[in-house]
Amino acid sequence: MAAVMQRVGRRLRRIIQRPGTAELTRYEALLPAIAKREPELETLSDAELTEAAAALRAEPEFGDRQFTELCALGREAARRALDERAFDVQLLGTMGLLTGHVVQMATGEGKTLAGALAAAGYALQGKRVHVISVNDYLARRDAEWMRPVYDLLGVSVGWVEPGLTQEERRAAYASAVCYGAVSEIGFDVLRDRLVTRVEDLVQPEPEVAIVDEADSVLVDEARVPLVMAGSVDEGIVDEEVAKVVRRLRHGLHYETDPDGRNAWLTPAGASVVEKSLGGIDLYGENADGGPQRLAAVNVALHAHALLTRDVDYLVRDGKVQLINASRGRVAELQRWPDGLQAAVEAKEQVPPSDRGEILDSITVQALIARYPKVAGMTGTAVAVAEQLREFYRLEVAVIPPNTPNIREDLRDRIYASPSRKLRAIVEEIRTVHGTGRPILVGTQDVAESEELAEKLAKADLSCVVLNARNDAEEAAIIAEAGKHDAITVSTQMAGRGTDIRLGGADGADRERVAELGGLHVIGTARYPSSRLDDQLRGRAGRQGDPGSSVFFASLNDELVLSYAPDVPEGITADEETAEVTAVAAHRHIAHAQRVAEGVDLEIHRNTWRYTRLIEHQRRELLAHRDELLRTRLAAELLEKAAPERYAELAEQVDAERLERACREIMLYHLDQRWADHLAFLTDVRESIHLRALAREAPLDEFHRAAIPEFHKILPETEKRSVQTLADVEITEGGIDLPAAGVRRPTSTWTYLVHDNPFDSDAEQALKKVRGMLRKKR
Template identity: 65%
Template sequence: MAGDVAAFLTRVKSRFQRLLERPSTVDLKKYAEVLASIQWREERVAKLSDAELTEAAKELRGKAAKGLDAQGMVELCALGREAARRGLDQRPYDMQLVGAMELLHGRVVEMGTGEGKTLAGALAAAGYAVQGRSVHVMSVNDYLARRDAEWMRPVYELLGVSVGWVEQESTPEQRRAAYRCEVTYGAVSEIGFDVLRDRLCVDSADLVQTPPDVALVDEADSVLVDEARVPLVMAGSTDDAQGDPEVAKIVRTLRPGQHYERDEDNRNAWLTSRGAKVVEKALGDIDLYSGDHSDRLAAVNAALHAHALLQRDVDYIVRDGKVHLINTSRGRIALLQRWPDGLQAAVEAKERLKPTESGEVLDSISVQGLVGRYQRVCGMTGTAQAVAEQLREFYELKVSVIPPNKPCVREDEPDRIYDTVERKEAALVAEIVAQHKTGRPILVGTMDVAESERIAEKLTEAGVESVVLNAKNDAQEAAIVADAGAHAAVTVSTQMAGRGTDIRLGGADGDDNDHDKVADLGGLYVIACGHYPSSRLDNQLRGRSGRQGDPGGSVVFASLADELVVQYAPEAEAGSDPEDDGRYDDDVTAQRFIEHAQRVAEGVHLDIHRNTWRYTRLIEHQRDLVLAYRDDVLRTDLAARQLAERSPARWKELAEKLDDEMLTKVARQIVLFHLDQRWSRHLAFLSDVRETIHLRALARETPIDEFHRAAIGEFRGILKEVGELSGETLESAEIGADGVDLETAGLRRPTSTWTYMVHDNPFDSDAEQALQRVRASMRKVKAGRS
C-alpha cells in the first residue's frame, strides 16, 4: 500500500514539474534593466575604433574566464551589437540580444521566421568563445553552414573570435584547421562523420576534431527530434551485397490483396499464402520458409517492401542513375542518406539501376548520441513549443519563447475542407488564379515532389506560371525562396522547414517601393495543400509570411481523403453534407478529425523516437566504454604495457631489435585493429538480435529486456577477447624494423571506407509488426463473435 502511494505521489510530482516547465514567453521585465545598461554601454562602445573594439573584447575574455556575470553579459551584448552594426550594417534588436542571452543560459530559444536567429546565434557563440569554450554551430546542411560562417565572419573578427566551417568537400587539413577555431560551423551529419572517421585513426596526429564542448543547434527541433534517431554510419568495403534483379522482377508482378497485404498504416507488407506459392514457383519450386532459403526470403521481403511501400517522387527520386532519398521533414534530397543495405539494393533493383556499394558497418552513431557528447547544448528554431516535452525528456533542455520584435499581423484563415483530393486541388488552383490576378505573391506548400509537380502542371494549364522548389532542384533553393515575395510571384514548394532564407516582400533585389507595393496587396499569401504530419511543419510554412510586422495571410486546403487523414484517422467523416463544389462549410466534425489525425501522427513519431532511443541508449553506453579504452590506447603506451605483460618472452625478443617508439607503435596498431574489428562484429550482432527480437514478443517476453540481456552478455567479454587476439597476433605476425605487417598476417583493414546515414526503417520495428498482426487477429476474432 505504501509503495502504491509513493508511486502515485511520484507521478503527481512529475506532472506538476512538467506543468511548471512548460515553455512560456520570456519575461522581458527581468531583462529591462539589462537592456537599458546595454544601450547605455553601446553609446560608449560606438566611439571606439575597430582595434579598440577588438581590444575591449580581449579584455572581456580575461574577466569571463569563469563565466559571464551580469556585467559581463552587458559588455558582451554592447560589443556584439556594435560589431554587427559595423560588420553587417545590422543593429541587433533587443529581442535578438535576449535570444542570445537565453542561448548562453543553455536554452532552446523559439524565434519566429525573419526575427534574426542567425545573428542571435553568432552573438551567443561569441559569448561562449570569450569564456574560453569551443563551440560547434550545427546546421541542417552544408550550404547553411558555410553561408552563416562567412556571413557572420566580420562580427567574429571584430570580437577577436576565430571562426571556420567544415563541409563535404573539406580536406583533412581544412577540417583540422576549422575545428581548431573557437567557433566551427558544420552540418550535423558532417560533424558526426568526422567523429566516426576519428574513431578509426591509428595515429593521434590524424585526428581532426577537438574534444566536444558546446553545441549550438540551428533548427533545433528538426535536428534534435526529427533526425535524432537517424544513425550516421561508417562502412568498410566488403564483397557487394547486391539486390536480386530476378526477385525484383517477380515481385513486380504481384498484386495487392491477392498476392500480398499491407497493414492499415501502410508501414508493412507481407505475402499471402497465394503470393508465397507464386514466388516459390517462380524461384524454381523452392520452400521459401525453410532454413535453406533464408537469404532468398530476406531478398523477397526487401523487394516487396520496396515495391509496395516506397513510392518514387514521394520517398525517393531517381537522378543521374542513382536513388536519392527524400528527407520527409524538409522536402529535399537527403545527402549521403540510404536505407539499410538490403532495402537500398531492393529499391535499386526495382528501378533497374546499378547497385551502389555496400559493406560492413565499422561504427555508427545516432544524431541524439552525437549531441549527447557535448558538455553544453543549446539551440534555436522557429517552432520549439510543440516539441518541448521531447526536448526535456531526451536532452533535459528547456524552451524559451522570444517575443517578436514587431507584432505579427498575419491573417491565418480557417481551413477549407473538401470531400475529395480532386475537388480540393481544383478549389486550390482556382484560389491561386484569383489571387494571382491581383499581383499578390503566393507560396504554395505541398506534401511531396509528386504533388508539387502536379499542382504546378495544373497551374500552367490554368495560365499561371510558377516556380517549383522540391528535391529535384534544391540546389537553386536560396534564389527561389528569396524571390518568392516578388510581385505576382507564384512559388510551389515542398516543406519549408530549414530552408534558411527569408522571404522579403518585393523580392530579394526589390527596393522600398517594391516592398510597399506588395504590402498594399496584403503581403505574401501562403497556401498549404493539406496539413503535415507535424503541426511544427505547418507553422514553419505559415511563418514564411508576416515577417517583421509585414502583412500576410495563410490558409490550408484540406480534404477527408488526404493521406494524413486516411492513415491516422480512417474513421473520419463529416458532420454535414458537402456543398456542390465538395466543400464542407464550417463543419466542426471534419475539422476535429483532421486535427485528431495530426495528433495521432505526432504521437506515432514520438513513440518511434522513444522506442528507438531505448534500444540505442545501451549501445551508446557500450560505445563510450570502448572509446574511452581506445583513446587511452591511441594516446598512451597502454597497448605496449598490456602486450608486454601478456607475452613477456616475445616482447623481450622484439625489444632487442626495435626501439621503444616503434615497439609502442606496433602494439598500438595490433590492439586497435582487433578492437575496431571486434566492435564492428558487436554492432552486426546487435543488428541481428534486433531483427529477430519480434520472436520474443510472440513468446510474451519483453523485447527490450531481451535485447539488453543479449547485448550485455555479448559485450562483457569484448576487451578480454581483444587482449587475447592481440597477444596471438604479437606472437605470430612478422614484425621488423618497419613495424608490423598486418596484411601478411591476414589482418587487413578495409581498402576503402565511406559514410552515409541510414534512413530510419520506414516500417515499424519487427516487434511492433508482430504485435500488430496479433492485435489484428484478435480484432477479427472479436468482430466474428459480435
C-alpha cells in the same frame, strides 16, 4: 500595471512548469544599460572595438555586467559589419542562449545574428562552440554571413561540409566557432572513433553546442540514428527476383498495412514467385529456396511496394539518391541498409553500389549529450517544450516579436478527395495571382511539387519549383519568392533558413506588394506535425509584414489514411465544389495530426530506451580505445599476453614500429568486435519481442542479452590480437598488417535506418493480443 501583471503571469506559469515559460525578466532589465553604451562604442575604431571584446576574455565569470558589455559590443559590430542594428528582442535571444535555453523567435526576427552573438559570447569565455544546423547549406551560409561580425569581435569562425578534406575539417574545428550540419558533425565523431593515430583526429573535446532549428534537429532528426558503414566488396543484385517482383500487383499478389510500413505476399503471390523462380519452395529449408531467397524477395517487395521514386528517392546520374523527408533535400552519402539499397537499385535498373558493414552509430541525443553546455533556437519550440525538457533537460524561453504579427491565418479548406483538393488549390492560386500578390505553396514531397507545377503550367500559371532536384538553387529561389506576381512551389520549408522579403531580394516592390496584402502561403496538406504547419505559415508576416496563410486538406490525405482512417459518419461534401465544411471534418484532421505527433514521440522514447544502454557501453569502450590510441597500452598488453612472439618481433623491427603495429592490431580488433556487438544487438532487438509471449518485458530481456555479450568484447579483442600478432610477417616494408587481415574500409557512408528500429510489428501485434486478454479477464 499591465507590465507588472505580465511578469506575475510569467512567474505563475513557471511555477506550474508549463512549457515555454523560462524567466527572462532579469535580462530585460539590462536592455537600457546596453542602449546607454551605444554612443560611446560608436566612437571607437574597429581595432578598439576588437580590443574591447578581447577584454572580456580576462573576465573570471560572465554575469549581468559581462552580458551587457557583450550585447553592446555585438550590436555595434553588427551595425558596422552588416548594416544591421540588433533589436532588443535579438539581444534577449542572445542572453537566453548564453544561459542555456532554447529560445523561440519567430521567422524573420533575426535568429542567425542572435545565435552568432551568443556563440561569440561563449568563445570570449574561452569555450569552443559548435553551431549545429539542419543542413550543410545553412551552416556554410551562416558562417560566411556572420564572419564580419566575428572578425570585429576577434573570434575565429569556420564550417564543415561533406566536400572538405581531413586537414580542412581539422582547421574548421580548431576555430573558436565552427558551424556544421548535425549529420556532418555526427559523422566526424564516428570517423574519429575509427582513427589509429592521434594526429588523424579532427575534433577537439566538445564544449558548447548552439542548435539552430532546434526542434528539427533535437526532435525530428532524433528518431533516426546516424550510422556509419564501411565498404566490404561490390554489391550484388538479384536481378531475377527483381524482375519477378516488378510484375506483382497490389491486392492480388501482395498486401500492405494501412500506414505503408510493411508489405507481404499473399498465397497467390507466393505461388507466382515460386513458379517464376523455377519451382522453388520459398518457405522451405533447402538451398534453392529457404531463408536467403525469401529475404531477397521480401526486400525486393519492400522496394517495389513501399518506396516511391521522387518521394523517397531520386534517380540522378545513374545512382539512387535518398531524399531526407524532414528536410526535403537529397541525403548526401546516405543509403538504406544493403539488401534494401540493392533492391531499389535493381528496381530502377542502375548499377549496384558497394556492399558494406556497419562500423558504428550514434543517436542525435547521444551526440548532443557530449556537450557540457547546450542551447538552441527555433521558431516553433513551445510545441515540443516537454520533449526538450524530457530528453535534453532544456527549457524554452519565448522571445516576443519585435513587431506584432498581423498575418491572417485562414481556416483550413477540406475536400472529399485529393484530386478535387488539387483542383481547388490551382483555382486559389489563379485567384490570388490575379491580384499580383506573391504566393508560396508548400507541398509534401518532390512528386507532389512537380504534379502541381504541371497543373499550373496547363492553367498558364508560371511558377518556380524548389525541391530536392534543385536544392542548390535554394537561396536564389527563396530570396525572390516575395516578388510581385511570383509563384513559388516548394517541398518542406522547415530549415530552409532564408527570409522571404516582400518585393524580392532587393525589396524594390515592397510597398506595392504590402498594399496588395503581402505574401500568401498555401499548404497542400497538413503535415504530420503542427510545428511544420507553423513553420510554413511563418514564411508570411515577417517582422510585422502583412500576409496570409491557408491549408488545404482532404479526408483521403496520407496523414488521415495513416493515422485516423475511420472518418466519422455523416460528413458530406458540397456536390458542386466537393468542399467539406463540417466542423467534425476539421476535428478529425486535427486528431490525425495529434496521433502522428504521438507516434513520433513514442518512436523517440523507444529509441532512447534501447540506445541508453548502448551509449553507456560505448562510453566505456571509447575510454579504453582512447587509452590504446594515446598510450603504450596495446604494446604492453600484447607483450604480456605473448611475450615470446613480442620478443621475436622486437629483434626484427624497431620499438616504435612494433608499438604502432600493436596499436593498429588491437584497435582493429576492438572496432571489429564493437561492430559485431552492434550487429548482435540488432538481431536481439528484432527477436526480443517474442519473449513478451512469456510475459517478460522486452527491454529487460534486451538488457539481459546485451550486458553479458558486452563483457566479452575486451577479452575477445585481446585473444584475436594475440593471434594476429602470431600471424604477421616481416617484409622489406616492415610488419605486413594487411596480409594478416588487418584491413580497414577504403570508403565510408551512412545508412538511413528504419524510422523506428526498436518497435517491431511483432511487438505491436503482441500489444494488441495482451490488450484483448486483459479485456477478456
